[in-house]
Amino acid sequence: MRILLLAATSAIAMSVAASALAAEPAKPMYGAWGVDLTARDTTVSPGTDFNKHANGAWEARTQIPADQAAAGVGYDVFNRSQEQLRTLIETADASTQIGGLYKSFTNEAQVEAIDDxxxxxxxxxxxxxxxxxxxxxxxxxxxxxxxxxxxxxxxxxxxxxxxxxxxxxxxxxxxxxxxxxxxxxxxxxxxxxxxxxxxxxxxxxxxxxxxxxxxxxxxxxxxxxxxxxxxxxxxxxxxxxxxxxxxxxxxxxxxxxxxxxxxxxxxxxxxxxxxxxxxxxxxxxxxxxxxxxxxxxxxxxxxxxxxxxxxLSKRFVDSRFEYVKVLSGQSALRPRWKRGVGLVDSTVGEVVGQTYVAKYFPPSSKAQMVELIANLKTAMAKRIEQAPWMSPATKAEAQTKLSKMKVMVGYPDKWRDYSGLKIDVADLYGNVSRSRAFEWAYSLNDLGKPVDAGKWAMTPQTVNAYNGGLENKIVFPAGILQAPYFDPAADPAVNYGAIGAVIGHEISHGFDDQGRKIDAKGALRDWWTPEDSKRFEAQAEILGKQYDQYEPVPGAKINGKLTMGENIADLAGLQVAIDAYHASLKGKPAPVIDGMTGDQRLFLAFAQAWQSKERDDSLKQQMASDPHSPSSFRVVGPTRNVDAWYAAFGVKPGEAYYLAPEARSRVW
Missing domain, CATH: 1.10.1380.10 (Neutral endopeptidase , domain2)
Structure with a gap:
């Protein structure tokens, strides 16, 4: 149910000095109001290809780094977070878990001497x-x-x-x-x-x-x-x-x-x-x-x-990479410091996370996010109430589930205790082995016991978000709450189009083709009437058939069944974000900035939040195993089903991605 899927062996490439990010910025990171207007290819109309319109110039000028499977906004934010973590990790003393683990990995001479x-x-x-x-x-x-x-x-x-x-x-x-x-x-x-x-x-x-x-x-x-x-x-x-x-x-x-x-x-x-x-x-x-x-x-x-x-030593690393690069299309291994930061992040994530949020996630950002999420939940409640295919009984159950959906922002209220994990600066292999045993014991400790809903499945510095499904909660780590996803200084339309659509995405997972089978308490129960189910499934099928036709790589089409839940959430998230933005205006007209209306800015921010350029092998791997559609169709797929997008850009019949109103999915 996650909105981004970033493999541990890849990165999501823009370095930013950590000191410049410690305080809330005085102006947006991108452009004058939060969007990079130079990324657009305005020779391509929105209806011909909205992803190209929003991101085409960026795509034409961007080279994928040799050590990455793709380039794009997700990678930029991920790499920025890695630089932030690097400043925290490299200064940690070797006697600490953070410093000891990192130094055990980056001491190449020691690793080579130990060999196998x-x-x-x-x-x-x-x-x-x-x-x-x-x-x-x-x-x-x-x-x-x-x-x-x-x-x-x-x-x-x-x-x-x-x-x-x-x-x-x-x-x-x-x-x-x-x-x-x-x-x-x-x-x-x-x-x-x-x-x-x-x-x-x-x-x-x-x-x-x-x-x-x-x-x-x-x-x-x-x-x-x-x-x-x-x-x-x-x-x-x-x-x-x-x-x-x-x-x-x-x-x-x-x-x-x-x-x-x-x-x-x-x-x-x-x-x-x-x-x-x-x-x-x-x-x-x-x-x-x-x-x-x-x-x-x-x-x-x-x-x-x-x-x-x-x-292990270089001969083992190189042998494995000879295989990995065929999977991903990468031609270079990530620098050792990045791999070391990744190891620390995945091993003692909440230890480094405490320092990370103290330095890079101000209380004002958390407060702004909490307010934004509340607005999105209100918008979702209204959309449920107005859903023409949902009966009153099902609406009541849906509203109960939404009202009880827990919201977690930035970092957990209670931090994990890693004191039982032994880290030895001279024993990299042993550190990883002991970490695996420590994590398995941590999981086993939950077996047969009451669920602790306060636990997080991601570290605070993770560039991702998720819906907890059986725990009926939505989680937004501090790592993803950075520009261009979320920028405290950006135009509100930008934040609603970017992080707002992400929030709406996660909320709506509670009501997608699988989330709808889970009730307010997190139990597997069919709380929809049979008639509601038929109407919902008919609209979902319309969306699925659209995605079945998309061909990101010649000869490889998206699997609409595999990606159904994420596609529904992408569409619902965008719809809810638009509703919440309109409500935030409190009846006043949105300002026009650089000749662009509020809705136009929102849709542009949404498209640039999925800005990405992938290698073909990486795309093929994604389409074979990932429930998320490739990024370009996370832009095109939802927007062409949203009436407000047609109104915002004047999209007309005859354009490539035009859909007649009756052909648009009304799943949400």
């Missing part, structure tokens, strides 16, 4: 496994360290009793981003690069006949891919909620030591689990049972090397 010594002990443990049962237990233990598992284990609120956390068991076991990478010709180059990487890794791990074993590992993962569900089907919350007793699980998916495996993962005495991709779990267990132990051990050894490679 830490890896050898873990490889020896894999080699010593004498049976399939031993191997299953090792997979369970891998959740607390390096290593892979054919199943996912996640602790979340129970969808039927959302006040209590439970364990979800789902499909896993693939090294490539999605099952399609194994099963379709479109990804043959990536599969070949992956196979070559496996062979290199097994060679470095000391295995004899690595070429044969690499082929066996790929065959094993291909069998898992065939058993796995398509990513679009995994979005359906009804399909992925399958509570099952351990006794029934043993019957449903036999020949796998479930109780011992779960005990090894740190969950002894479980009587039930929730199965996600139910048939996939059964069929993957069967694939496992039919696979020789030798292949399984080679598979685990490869994944150990792959996961550990970023924390």
């Amino acid at each position: 010594k830490p890896l050898k002990a873990d490889l020896a443990k894999i080699a010593a496994l004498g049976s399939k049962t031993d191997f299953a237990l090792a997979m369970g233990r891998a959740h607390g360290g390096f290593g892979a598992d054919i199943f996912s284990l996640d602790i979340y609120p129970d969808a039927k009793t959302p006040e209590i956390n439970t364990i979800y068991v789902g499909q896993s076991g693939l090294g490539l981003p999605d099952r399609d990478y194994y099963l379709t010709d479109a990804f043959k180059p990536q599969l070949a690069a992956y196979t070559a990487f496996i062979e290199r890794a097994l060679t470095m791990a000391g295995y004899a006949n690595p070429a044969k074993l690499a082929a066996d590992v790929v065959a094993f993962e291909t069998a898992i891919a065939k058993a796995s569900w398509a990513v679009a089907d995994r979005r359906d919350i009804d399909k992925i909620y399958n509570p099952t007793s351990i006794a029934d699980l043993k019957t449903y998916a036999p020949n796998f030591p479930w109780s011992d495996y779960l005990t090894a993962a740190g969950m002894p005495g479980l009587t039930k689990v929730v199965l996600g991709e139910k048939t996939a779990v059964r069929d993957i267990a069967k694939v496992y049972d039919e696979t020789p132990l030798e292949t399984l051990k080679a598979w685990q050894a490869f994944h150990l090397v792959e996961e550990a490679s970023p924390y």
Whole structure:
């Protein structure tokens, strides 16, 4: 349900001196009122391609940095945040968790001297496994360290009793981003690069006949891919909620030591689990049972090397990057300091986050955001009330859910305690391994206990936002609350078009094709009338068919089913942002600035918030596995369904993206 998906190995490139950001700016960061007018290509009319109109000149002059999969606003803000974090992290003393971890990563001479010594002990443990049962237990233990598992284990609120956390068991076991990478010709180059990487890794791990074993590992993962569900089907919350007793699980998916495996993962005495991709779990267990132990051990050894490679010597880092660059199209590895900052951020994020928000997120920004969110919630309430396809009973339930939706801005009220995590400046591999064990123990501590709604799934410095789904909350970290998403000095129309649409997006996730199945308490319950459902689904289908026709890369179209929830939220977020902006004018006309009306400025800010230029390989990966549409169609797709956009720019029939009023989706 997140509005941005930024891979840990990529960056979202503009450096800004940290000292200049410590205080609230006296003027907007972009242009005279918050938008970069030089980014536009005014030779392209809004109706021909609104993304090109808003961002075409920027796209023409922008080169994607060699160490990035794309360039754009998201990357600019991410890189700015990384520079901000760098100033905090590099000055931390080596005796602290922040300083010790960062220095253990950036001391290249030390890492090179250690080479693969830490890896050898873990490889020896894999080699010593004498049976399939031993191997299953090792997979369970891998959740607390390096290593892979054919199943996912996640602790979340129970969808039927959302006040209590439970364990979800789902499909896993693939090294490539999605099952399609194994099963379709479109990804043959990536599969070949992956196979070559496996062979290199097994060679470095000391295995004899690595070429044969690499082929066996790929065959094993291909069998898992065939058993796995398509990513679009995994979005359906009804399909992925399958509570099952351990006794029934043993019957449903036999020949796998479930109780011992779960005990090894740190969950002894479980009587039930929730199965996600139910048939996939059964069929993957069967694939496992039919696979020789030798292949399984080679598979685990490869994944150990792959996961550990970023924390080993240069030969391991380079070998892994030879594969990664085929996936993303990047031609250069990110600088070591960026990778080090990323490690600290992902390991002790709330420790560094406390200093980050104190320096870069003033109380005035939080207050302004809280007010903005309240305005957006009011606008959403009005839109619910006026929805022609929603019955009074469903409207009442929707209003209750909206009123109880918790709002979290900037940073958590209570910070995490990391005192139990040992960091050794001379032991990078051990630091990462201990961090993984620490995080798994942190998750296990929630199992079977009441849900703590105050916990955050993102650090304060994250450039992202999310809807908590089963917790009925929306979260906006300080990291995303920077220009051009949010600029305290910008024209209000700009903030409504950028961060306002993001806020509306997250609010509306509570009422999209999956959020509508969750009630005000966060429970999985169908609270819509059958007639409302039919009318909603008819409008959603109109939107889905539009996205099915978009072709960001020649030969690769967007999957409207996979991206449905995010597309609905993009459209709803923009609609709600417009309503809230109009309400904020309190009946007065919006000022005209640089010859542009308030609505025109809002739509332009919305488009520039999705400003992005991607490599083709990165786009293909996104479309195969990501529920978000490519950025250009997060501009075009929503706007052409909004009546106010046509009025603002005078879009007429005959223009490329014109839709007749009756052809526009009225899903929200």
